[in-house]
Amino acid sequence: MSGLISAPQFFRVFPACDPARQGAYKASVLQAFYVAIYEVGCLAGAVFALMFGDRLGRRKMMFSGAIILIIGVIIQITAFSGSWAGGQFIIGRIVTGLGTGFETSTIPTWHAECAKAHSRGFAVFIEAAMISTGTMIAYWIDFGFSYLDNSASWRVPIALQCIFAVALVALLLFLPESPRWLVSKGHYAEAQKVIAALEPAPYNDAAVVLQLKVINDSLEGQTRQRKRDLITNGPTQHARRMLLGASSQFFQQVGGCNAVIYFSTPIFEEYLGLGRKLSLILGSVLATVYALSACISFPLVDKAGRRKLFFIGTWGQALSMFLIMGCLIPGKDSNAVNGAVVGIFLYLTFFGFTWLELPWLYPAEINPLKTRTTANAVSTINNWLFNFTVVMFTPPFLASTSVGCFAFFGAINLCFLPVIYFFYPETAGRSLEEIDIIFARGYVEKVSYVKMAKIMPRLSGGEIEAEWRRLGLSDEERPTSGDGAEGFNSVP
Known part of the structure; x- marks a missing residue:
């Protein structure tokens, strides 16, 4: 929405967002609301997944x-001028x-339950x-359609979301259900077929039978998951582990990522004084750099480890925000604008190969099998709640004091460092069972x-x-032994 929410073509249908009619501050609040209300739907979808996700299944x-999601897009693009x-x-x-909330709460869990040990982190x-690739595509589409001087300039970019939703529906015809979910519901034959396809191996192959037994044994004896299991501690440390995973999503959002991603074009145009077309081009190039930076993480995730990437990303984001702040201080010469642009690009580069991915991976690793689905949903709820908060307050914050806004995000990033240092254990190279033992x-x-x-x-x-x-843990929490468990229970 970055290139759409500030477009003259958008203002013609939604005059409440036009600064020329409403005033800069009021328009900024309404623009923020139009963008941020999406996160409320995402939050509701995550809550639904928390309550009913295990009952319905991943597919x-x-x-x-x-x-x-498709229904929501149709409602948006059929809005015409009027009260x-x-x-x-x-x-x-x-x-x-709401549809997006379903997906973001379910797909990481489905990935974790279907991928093998050596590919889980990579997947x-x-x-x-x-996510970053989609952002890049959206920015360039917004730029291309900005040359149309009618409502198609914003309707078509929004409508194009349906292409990816339809593709997902089509692909789901060929994608398997999670074998763990199938076993938890007693569908053993179907689970064995899925395991055989994922190996790949014949249906009655010894490795397939062993995998099925490993999954069944790990679930055997568990009572129906209770939401209060999340707040238990003791040797299993459910509450601590849930909070660690949720905190990573909290840090991702309050670090300012969506202040930059959602509003980069208005920042370039309104606060750096650049032209409309140049701002759209810079926003599109920024999104491209963002997508490319995400690729850096692929070889680093296992070599550097989770903690080191958390630290690199946090320091990089903090220093980038302070650079932007320094360049926006009144009285600077015109070249300071270039420094602010560099700071924005640096921020999204650091975010792209660290904090973009880690908060989706870390909760799936840190939480035990018994509470993983619910704890992951709690993490996702945390993400969307603070996503809404940041997106809602950023435009009026910028309108009040752009220098203070970037100083705030820089200081917030520095606050992450002691939490990561003292409380985030390294999970790279550990099986999920080993992580249980660590706690x-x-x-x-x-x-x-x-x-x-x-x-x-x-x-x-x-x-x-x-x-x-030796540690006297309950049978309900006991993992299974054997190297066969590595296929589904390990993280790289």
């Missing part, structure tokens, strides 16, 4: 999300967000990189979980089983 949730135009557009944004990072041993032995992750050697399946018995 049904993804299918439903795509259909709802109801704004209300209809807002309703369409909410409905579209999740590819998924996150698609259990840290609790029992009164050792920092970060330190335990550093000093604990890699464990085999038998060693994990022995540690589980």
Whole structure:
């Protein structure tokens, strides 16, 4: 919406967003609301996934999300000038967000449950990189259609979302259900077929049968998941682990990413004083750099580890925000604008290969099987809640004090550093069962979980089983032993 919300063609249908008619501050608040209301729909979709996701299954949730998204797009693009135009557009944004909330709460879990050990982290990072690629495509489409002097300049870019939703619906005809979900519902034969296809191996192959047994054993004895399991601690540390995953989503949003992604074109145009066309071009180039920077993370995620990437991204984002702030201080010469543009590009580059992907990967790794679906939904709810908050307050904040806005985001990023240092254990190179042991041993032995992750050697399946018995963990939480568990229970 960055290139659409400030377009003259958009103002003709939605005059409430036009600064020339409403005044800069009031128009900025309404522009923020038109953009941010989408996040309310996303939040509602994530809450629905929290309550009913396990009941419906991964494929049904993804299918439903795509259909709802298409309905929301149709509502948006059929809004025409009149007293109801704004209300209809807002309703369409909410409905579209509802579908997106279904997808963002479900797809990472489906990935984690279907991917093998050596490809899980890579698969999740590819998924996150698609976010930046989609942003890039949207910016260039907005720029291309900006040359049309009618409402098609914003209707067509919004309508093009349907192409990807229809593609998802078509692909779901060929994609499998999660084998873990199938086993949890007693569909063992179908689960075995999926495992055989994912291996790939014959249906009755020993490796396939072992994988099915591993999944069944890991779920056996579990009672129906209760939401209050999330707030239990003890050796399993459910609450701590849920909060760690959710905090990464919180940090991603309050670090200012969507202040830049959603409003880069208005920032270039209104606060840096650049022309409309130049601002659209810079926004599109910025989105391209953003997409390319996401590719840097692919070789780094396993070599550098999660903690190091968290630190690099946080320092880079903070310094970039302070650079923008310094260049916007009144009294600077005209060349300072160039420095602010560089700062915006640097910020999104650092974000693209660190904080874009990590908050989607880390919760899936850090949370145990028993609470993973619910904890991931809580993390996603956190993401959309603070996404809405940041998108809503950024335009009026910029209108009041652009220098203060960027200083605020820079300072907020610095606040992440001690939390990451003291509380975020490294998960790279660990199986999901080993991560369970890290938290259990840290609790029992009164050792920092970060330190335990550093000093604990890699464990085999038998060693994990022995540690589980030694630590006195309940059968309900007990992981299964054997190298076969690595296929579905490991992270790179």
